[in-house]
Amino acid sequence: MTPQAAREDRDRIDDQASYWVVLASERELNAEELGERDGWRAADPRHERSWQELSRTWDDIASLEGLGDLVPTMAELAVDEAPAVPGSDRRGTVRLGRRQMAWAAIAAVLVAVVTLSLLLRPLAPERYETRLAETRLITLPDGSQVTLAPASTLEVRFADAQRRVALTRGEAFFDVVHDASRPFTVEAGPSRVRVLGTKFDVNFTDQSVRVAVLQGKVEVAHPGRDGGPLRATRLRAGERTEVQFAASASSTAAPGPSREMPAAASRPALPSPAPSPGVWREGRLVYDNVRLADLVSDVNRYYAPGVTMRDPAIGDLRVTAAFKVSEIPAFVSALDGVIPVSAQEAASGAFVLERARP
Template identity: 30%
Template sequence: MTQNTLSEAEYDAITDAAAHWCMRLHAVDCTAEERLAFEQWRNAHPLHAFEYEAMLEIWDVAEHLPRPEPAVVVPIRQPGRSWRQYAVAASICALALPLAAWTGWNLGWLPNSYQHFAATDNVRHVTLGDGSQVELNLNTDLTFSNYKDERRVTLKRGEAFFEVSHDLNHPFIVRAGEGKIRVTGTRFNVWMYEDQVKVNLVEGSVLVTSNTQLSGDGLRLGPSMQARYKHGDYMPQISQTYANDTSLAWRSGKLILDNLALNEALPLINRYLDKPLMLADSATGSIRVGGVYNIKELNSFASLIPRALPVYITRNKDGNPVINPMPQQPPKS
């Protein structure tokens, strides 16, 4: 079959298969054989990947549905199905039926609008459904959902600069890693790499929480302040930024390293790379690096760094470039 000659039944079959794979890949008992079969199915036709990505977006919305309360009458459920899987089905129905969608919105369960944005090779400027402006750095992926009681962004990866439309009664929440940032109207930047998150506030104020499972509103940032947190942090670390701070240089297409130790610089570099750079040991991480780099050309960083620092590059078993220190020359007698 080709994309131009699909019948309605064939298209429905692809949608059903995408829903099946979305549920199986999120199941705790999903096997390696099933994951391999999914990859083969996804690569068999362009529409397979397209429909699966669309199903993932519905799954993201369903993630925020409340868990069903125990009832006296319990419907028969198929073995192996979780509440999350039924939430996906419920969200599909609710998004499809105007009355159910209105009910879900009114109860604060479902958004009345949902958007997905991604930037790959270029910085991208987008407008969210509430009018807020967002600038996406390279390799950035986020979603926006507008709920009755809050506006919600999930930063899945990368970095974004937000100019949030002011709405005191409709707070703007950014979820990044295990924490969140809560605002009503302000300008701020959120950077994320693996489990590390950094928030830089330019204007207004935000509340930063390092773990959404903890009680409380978090710590408040004022202008020219930043917060950092990572997996397992009870509270974010707060510090002051200064006039020469270069955190937002990416908006001009630059990454500026101001005499940083390699163990601090690599997370800033690696989020742009296809294969992240590794350190041979902790001593290598203390070597300092500086310079101004074009963010679109950072994949060549591994080949450039031996020209600037006393290091050489090897590859580990996974194909990642590894930075090694040059052996010390013995003193001449």
């Protein structure tokens, strides 16, 4: 969907929502109308959001200084009680004309107040979440698509002049529609990823943000050392970067000093898999020189029994590996042949990792 088509779609939905709000304010809806309105609301989450927004605004209009007098009252909507002239439809014509004029006035006030309220208050985010081992494809208002990885959370704030989303935990693959007038920004902890139109992956844990580009270009901004000003790194297709920050950092806590970690080649523990951004959408987890802590964080979004590290220091060990989600237990059991750790499996299937003894 093009940006213009998306805007026209939003306008159409708002017009439909305003029709139901105004009609319900004028009189009690009959059973058929109630069924039609409720069916429309349930047909699309965007319908319900628009209806709720316009309903709240309509309820507030009367209390807003200078606007309450603009709303026609029921008395003003009533038709003249004088008898109709025999043989004419004068009374019906007056009723139709006055109701149309009143509806137009109401709609004008409603649109004006909604527009003003949206400009004066922060955008309320739309929140998406996935459960353990669940993935979800999300189509955004501009036609962009996001595949949300398991146990991940995404907040979306769109407006005419901006496209902003926040990945507050987990991983997501973005396929962004190009719109030069509205750059697309992804927030992940202390990092910001800015694009115009591209395909890329963002993985956010409590210790790092990893960005990999499949198509197009992105700019990753992140805090410098010792909390300095933001630094920007530009990535092209096939490139990736890792921003590592203090272990205490999270989406709700201020991060410590961060550092950009290049994806440099190292001695592969397994045959180098040359990971493709977003390959996890196919049920495969592929890593090239990634921190063990980040790999464990990913695995725990798919594997219910869970994997923990008894010694946090081993989290900085680097791993190159590729395995299917269904092979997680077998992979963790074999880690002692890849890096200097030992894996202890409990009866529940949970694993505890610790540094291998000499």
